Amino acid sequence: MNFDYSDKTKSLIEDVANFMDKHIYPAEPIYNQQMKDFGDNRWQVVPVLEELKAKAKEAGLWNLFLPESDLGAGLTNLEYAPLAELMGRVGFASEVFNCSAPDTGNMEVLIRYGTPEQQEKWLTPLLAGEIRSAFLMTEPDVASSDATNIKTSITRDGDEYVINGRKWWSSGLGDPRCKITILMGKTDFDAPRHQQQSMILVPVDTPGVEVLRPLTVFGYDDAPHGHMEVKLDNVRVPAENMLLGEGRGFEIAQGRLGPGRIHHCMRTIGLAERALETMCGRLASRQVFGKKIFEHSLWEERIAEARTDLEMTRLLCLKAAHMMDTVGNKVAQAEIAMIKVAGPKVALKIIDNAIQSHGGGGVSQDFDLAQMYTHARTMRLVDGPDEVHNRAIARIEMKKYIDQSQA
Incomplete structure (x- = not known):
C-alpha cells in the first residue's frame, strides 16, 4: 500500500482545509446563535448552513463521497478518507459538502439498487441537496443489533405494500427538508432467516407515518437533524417503491x-x-x-x-x-x-x-x-x-x- 496521497487528493485536501478555515470555523458561532434564536422551535433549516452549501457547491466541493459513481468527484474510499476527516472536525461540516449521513448511505443505495424512476424522483434532489432523507431500521421492541429480529411488516396488497411497525433512532427525520426514508422490514416471516427482510422507499408525508418523539443522547436532541421514534400504521406505498426485490434487504x-x-x-x-x-x-x-x-x-x-x-x-x-x-x-x-x-x-x-x-x-x-x-x-x-x-x-x-x- 502506498501511504502517500495522490496529487489529486493533496489538492482536494488543501481545498477542503482552506474552505474549513475560511468559511466553516468562522460560521460555528453563527450556527450556534441561529439555533438559539429559534427558541423552542429548533426543528428548522439553519440559514447559515444554506449559505455555506451554496459556497461549497460553487467551489466544486460537493458529493465527494461517491467512490463508484461518476455522479460525485470520482474519488476512491482511500482518496475520500482525509477529506471526511477534515469535515469531521465540525459537527455540521459534512452537510455543507452534501456528505453527511444518512443521506450518503441512502444515495449509495439508490445509485446501486434503485430503478431509473426511483433515482429520478429521489436521488436527483438528494444529490442536489434540495431534500434530505432518513434510514429506518432499528426498533425499540427487539434487539436490533441482530437485524433478523426486526418485526416491522411489509405486506403486498395488489399494487401496493402495507407497512406496520415502530422504528426509532431514525436519524435525520427531524429535519423539515427530510422527504424520503428507506425502511427495512419483513416481507416474508417464514422465509430463510436472511431472506425475510426487504427495503422499501417510504415518503415522509405518506398517511400513517407518525413521528412520535425526538430521542435525546445524553440530553442532546441534535436538532434540527434529530433521532426520531416513528410509528407506521397501515402505511401504503406503491409496489414500485420496493428496492431491488423482496427478500433482498x-x-x-x-x-x-x-x-x-x-x-x-x-x-x-x-x-x-x-x-x-x-x-x-x-x-x-x-x-x-x-x-x-x-x-x-x-x-x-x-x-x-x-x-x-x-x-x-x-x-x-x-x-x-x-x-x-x-x-x-x-x-x-x-x-x-x-x-x-x-x-x-x-x-x-x-x-x-x-x-x-x-x-x-x-x-x-x-x-x-x-x-x-x-x-x-x-x-x-x-x-x-x-x-x-x-x-x-x-x-x-x-x-x-x-x-x-x-x-
Missing part, C-alpha cells in the same frame, strides 16, 4: 453499511484531532503548581498516547479504505469491523482527557467537548454495536486458525 444492507461505517470512522478521527488540539491549547494556557499543566509528566504521557493512538487508528482506517477499493467490501470485512470498533474508542479516550484538561469547564456548555463526547459515544452503537463487530472479527480470526490447523 440484507444484500442491500451489506452494500450500504460498509462505506457508511468507514465514513463514520473517518469523521471520528477528525473529531478526535480537534479534541487533542483543544486539549493542548488548554494545557498550554494554564499553570498549576509552578509550571504549565502540559509540563507535568502525567499530561505529557496523555498527549503522547493520544498522538500515538490517532496515528495507529488513521493507518488502520486507510488500510480498510484501500482494501475496499482494491479487493472489495467483503474481503475487507475484518478491517472495516476493526476500524469501526477502534475509531470511537480512541476518540472517546482523547475527548475524555480533553474534558479533564478543562476541569469543570469541560463538562459545561462553554465548550463543545461534552457534545463531542456524546457523538463519539454514540458511534459505538451506530451501524452495529462493538460487540457485533468484535464477534465478526473473532470468527474471521478463528476460521483462519481452524483452516490452518486442518491443512
Whole structure:
C-alpha cells in the first residue's frame, strides 16, 4: 500500500482545509446563535448552513463521497478518507459538502439498487441537496443489533405494500427538508432467516407515518437533524417503491453499511484531532503548581498516547479504505469491523482527557467537548454495536486458525 496521497487528493485536501478555515470555523458561532434564536422551535433549516452549501457547491466541493459513481468527484474510499476527516472536525461540516449521513448511505443505495424512476424522483434532489432523507431500521421492541429480529411488516396488497411497525433512532427525520426514508422490514416471516427482510422507499408525508418523539443522547436532541421514534400504521406505498426485490434487504444492507461505517470512522478521527488540539491549547494556557499543566509528566504521557493512538487508528482506517477499493467490501470485512470498533474508542479516550484538561469547564456548555463526547459515544452503537463487530472479527480470526490447523 502506498501511504502517500495522490496529487489529486493533496489538492482536494488543501481545498477542503482552506474552505474549513475560511468559511466553516468562522460560521460555528453563527450556527450556534441561529439555533438559539429559534427558541423552542429548533426543528428548522439553519440559514447559515444554506449559505455555506451554496459556497461549497460553487467551489466544486460537493458529493465527494461517491467512490463508484461518476455522479460525485470520482474519488476512491482511500482518496475520500482525509477529506471526511477534515469535515469531521465540525459537527455540521459534512452537510455543507452534501456528505453527511444518512443521506450518503441512502444515495449509495439508490445509485446501486434503485430503478431509473426511483433515482429520478429521489436521488436527483438528494444529490442536489434540495431534500434530505432518513434510514429506518432499528426498533425499540427487539434487539436490533441482530437485524433478523426486526418485526416491522411489509405486506403486498395488489399494487401496493402495507407497512406496520415502530422504528426509532431514525436519524435525520427531524429535519423539515427530510422527504424520503428507506425502511427495512419483513416481507416474508417464514422465509430463510436472511431472506425475510426487504427495503422499501417510504415518503415522509405518506398517511400513517407518525413521528412520535425526538430521542435525546445524553440530553442532546441534535436538532434540527434529530433521532426520531416513528410509528407506521397501515402505511401504503406503491409496489414500485420496493428496492431491488423482496427478500433482498440484507444484500442491500451489506452494500450500504460498509462505506457508511468507514465514513463514520473517518469523521471520528477528525473529531478526535480537534479534541487533542483543544486539549493542548488548554494545557498550554494554564499553570498549576509552578509550571504549565502540559509540563507535568502525567499530561505529557496523555498527549503522547493520544498522538500515538490517532496515528495507529488513521493507518488502520486507510488500510480498510484501500482494501475496499482494491479487493472489495467483503474481503475487507475484518478491517472495516476493526476500524469501526477502534475509531470511537480512541476518540472517546482523547475527548475524555480533553474534558479533564478543562476541569469543570469541560463538562459545561462553554465548550463543545461534552457534545463531542456524546457523538463519539454514540458511534459505538451506530451501524452495529462493538460487540457485533468484535464477534465478526473473532470468527474471521478463528476460521483462519481452524483452516490452518486442518491443512
